Amino acid sequence: MLDRRTVIAAGMALTATQSVASPRVPRPGRPVDPAIVGVDGMQLRRHGKPYRFVGANMWYAAWLGGAAAPGGRARLTREFDRLQALGVRNLRILGSAELSPLKNSITPAFRDKGAVYNEALLTGLDWTLAEMAKRGMTAVIYLTNFWEWSGGMMTYLYWVNGGRYINMNDPAHPWPEFPDRNAAFYTDAAAQTLYRNYIRAVVSRTNTVTGQPYATDPTIMAWQLANEPRPGGSDAVAIPNLPAFYHWIDGTARYIKMLDTNHLICTGSEGLKGSIEREDVVLDAHRSSAIDYVTTHIWPNNWSWMEAGDLAGTYDGGAAKVADYIASHVRLARRLDKPLVIEEFGYPRDGADAFDPSIATTYKDRFYGQIYAAIEADVVASGPLAGSNFWAWNGEARSQHADHRFQRGDLAYMGDPPHEPQGWYGVFDSDAGTQAAIQTHAGRLNV
Template identity: 25%
Template sequence: MWSLLAVLLCELLALAGASSVKPSSPKGFVTQKNGQFELDGKPFNFVGANSYWLPLLTTTADVDATFKEMQSAGIKVLRTWGFNAINGSEVADALQSGLTYYQVWNSSDWVLNDGPQGLQRLDYVVNTAGKYGIKLILAFTNNWVGYGGMELYINWIAGAGNTHDVFYTNPKIVQSYQRYVSTIVNRYKNSPNIFAWEMMNEARCLGDLPSGPACVPGTELLTKWYQQQSNFIRSLDPFHMITTGGEGHFYWKDKNIGFWFDGVFNSDYNFNGQAGEDFDTDLTLPNVDFGTYHLYPQTWYPELDTPGSNFSIKDWGSFWIQAHATAAKKANKPVLLEEFGVTGLQNKTEIYSVWVDLALKTKHAGIFPWQFGMLGLKEDGGNRLIKYADAIIDGASPNDGFAIYKNQTAVWNIFTNVAKVQASRSG
């Protein structure tokens, strides 16, 4: 009897031990280990592309042509939106314009559009990426109003008069967000073409709506949301990586970092925790596999970036890159320079080479300029208004001042050369 009990006890202990070990990822899935990405057991470093507009194209030929262009530039990972939501009142116009949309809001819940003008377009992007050796980061929603961000959830579920950060705490909103996350994850979780899931693009305490007192430095509201949602996503998908999609704001409590402007000292939003992020802490969450950050000093410091000022876009960006590399090394996790941009062709040519060189020196696994530009698109004769001011003009993909096209040879070559360096560092 005792021997039988001993055998049963050993079996139970073995089962308990086995359940605590994460299963091996399927072939073709990217993982992270000791601060770097691995693909099938070999290092994986890359130049990536941002193209929110790719699933918004109406013809498969233009999608294929864009992937082919990315492949020729050495791009290995594409970041795009896994969301586009509209109000029910917008459906008629969307059908007429050919706008891709996945969610329709008419009440306190949304209806999925998985038809040929909906998720079938995203299906094509996901399925086609692998043909060109490219993997995808899919973001689940947007901090901003563009293309149906999180404030649609707030407006329809919580109602008018609420602050932006109610999205992170309202149980009905969290449940609705998770229902959409489940839809996307379950649709693609078996695909090796997915690089990672991204909880939100640029989550902050505030958006187009103001923040409230529940989301101020020290409350850790956004960190708690990242933890909750990354745990939820992991429960759906044990294999694909998960990240925040954040801009990389710090909460350096013991450092009063700021700048003087017009005789007044201003505490710096990027470091004082006011945005809601705490990059150092967020990166330590067990189901956040790697860090992301963005870089737009012209936009963030317009009062300083003026003629005659001693403010340097280039130097500030270098400081920001080094700060995130240091935090990632401490956490022993990879980091992506996931979005960055300056306006002006000369600025791009002079500054990007410095930034990407520093990113390489500090062992960034991935470098993603904002944004990829494509020429020669054919749909609607090469001219089509997509939404807002986003348009295809003379065959060129949307340009917000940051787009990089192949005919901008000096800038384009910066990234094709970096892609070769990253490839040499990979298996």
Template identity: 25%
Template sequence: MKHLGLAFFVLVFIHSHGIVRHVEADDGGFVKTSGVQLMLNGSPYYSNGFNAYWLMYVASDPSQRYKISSAFEEAKKHDLTIARSWAFSDGGYRPLQYSPGSYNEEMFKGLDFAISEAGKHGIKLVLSLVNNYENLGGKKQYVDWARSQGQHVTSDDDFFTNSVVKGYYKNHIKAVLTRRNSLTGIAYKDDPTIMAWELMNEPRCTSDPSGKTIQAWITEMASYLKSIDGNHLLEAGLEGFYGGSKQSSNPNFQVGTDFIANNQIPGIDFATVHSYPDQWLQGSSEESQLSFLNSWLDDHIQDAQNILRKPVLFAEFGKSLKYSGNTQRDQLFNTVYSKIYSSASGGGAAMGGLFWQLLAEGMDSFRDGYEVVLSENPSTASLIAQESQKLIRIRKMYARLKDIEKWKKAREGRNRGYDGTNGK
């Protein structure tokens, strides 16, 4: 009730004191952090979003770029304002990086277009720099490149420790961050359309379940990235699995990461969590999966708030329609959204959620069971739009509070006989 009371007070104060300017959220500028909140232009930034890993890949073919525009237009209609995508494709078919340091300009132009188009639609981007998995190359491709140069590497996990491999990855970080967009003329590291960089999609190091290998790698790479780009936020790409101190909160496996320790690294600006009960608890009932999800969400929001003292983004969540119906998926979406809104409405650490994954119409080859085509899934689309509107209302409330503070200071200045501009 206290949150409703605050919102009610703001509205009453605005109308009773003649502050009637319609406040719209200004999405220009770089997103920053302040305690457990993201900040944009001086106000807390809570926002709803989606995953679209395919943006660069599809946009690298100019004849297919309308699909990016269409997806962003549909997203904007549902007030979605953050998209997460890949800034990597290593070796193999239509790569961004043919080999270490050798880049495919057509793929880079595809990423240029995706960033430019996101900016036009007021959508912030979270861009991931490498994959844990073999899809589009990932850490395996980096290790294979090193092996072909005579390095003694025996495991894909050598990605995290081999100096040559780490050098390849650092060079990729630099190549992407210093890229100048061929459409806008803005270097990526200077572009406020990009909200954050992600070191890796779902880093895992099963050869070292203690988490120490991942800890050292994140520490080194976060420091390197920040030495090039001081404008943007950085997150590690973690799924949210805990280390030994809180093992009981995990599903029944350990992947060499530690949600608490890994996110306490100074260069990491906010935490991330992924949520796939249907994958992690295969064979269990819907009730068991939802029960796990509720605890999983609560644990991470509380730990981000009280231990990490950093914002947390639910960067992937979803439910496959291959094994369930729309009703079950909507129930999962509603659970995630309710937890985020409950935290955000109290000024808490949960900053938003990004469902996996948004597709435009005519992208059947990208369907994976988790896809959401907004025009095809009206009940899910309605839930998404409702969450977007709720978070926008929170942002507007804070913007109005900021206006009230400005108004009060100006009035106090007038009452004292000065306008506050001359410092006397």
């Protein structure tokens, strides 16, 4: 992420960034504390047993966890209780956000360009982890974002390049200019210093609620380098950038291992869709001994594998592509001998522009069932699939505006981030069919 504390720390970060031939980092297969999730070949393990989970994405948890506005601890407690009742025991949450001029980026943020970070949000993260611990949940915490909605990599570049940036989906800068520009992040020494300084602050933090150092907290399952990092958007940029991209993954993961020898580390990759559709890129991005498991994301609507306005006619074709996508990543994880987590998957409600919780979720529920059935079958086959995190939990929140658009200052945080229609992919507390699919799968997996 962003800034750090001292000139010495900045120098250490740069040295680590530039260290190519680092020694092998052992994977934490058997942590000293058996409550901390470790790895054993293609399995996650906890308390000496295979650790499999039904999970959710809840990026906004730290915002609700704060003691003052925009905090909402009473609501967060209710949401955790609902998720626990469904059998959800892992949450993927945002542990960073960079104060940004980018359109639709969330405020408040964990940090700006300076070396003093937002203690209110960090305390919100502390409180979130403390409440998760009470419920036996574990957390995956991502430490920056490739995309704009939490500031992310473009904001780091903006801080160090004299104030230049572009917005995602700006007609003046059509796709793939945004991801191509973001690729500069991996080799920008000044941006990397800011990012590593923030990593040090979070990973080395002691929870102000529990007194537990983050580095020894069993509630944390993994640190994640970023949400959906890509080597670029076009082949013309991404392919020449691959060595720098791999180096950034390996070097950043090793840097975190220096700060925390206990916890797992993952990339946050979408898999093939974030890897210019090349299996060798997925393999090389996850080959580092400092990367403990493989991740993939599945978005049939975003990838035009189906049409929201014609689900009856296009669902089956999309489902076939989903099955192939899962099978490809299972095969890749087997080659790497590492666990695999489907840490994002999302599907719209029935019909185009359908965001209100009163609209049915017939096809969404079928899609969830497909994902869950694939995981259950892979468990029977002793495969690498360890769990999943649906995108995302909306809970009791409802859109505050007729156009279902998030506006800065809104406090009804949903799983749908601020750049998306509120209610597009998230699961509401009233979505009985989707919750039934989640709970049924949890009953089969949480044994």
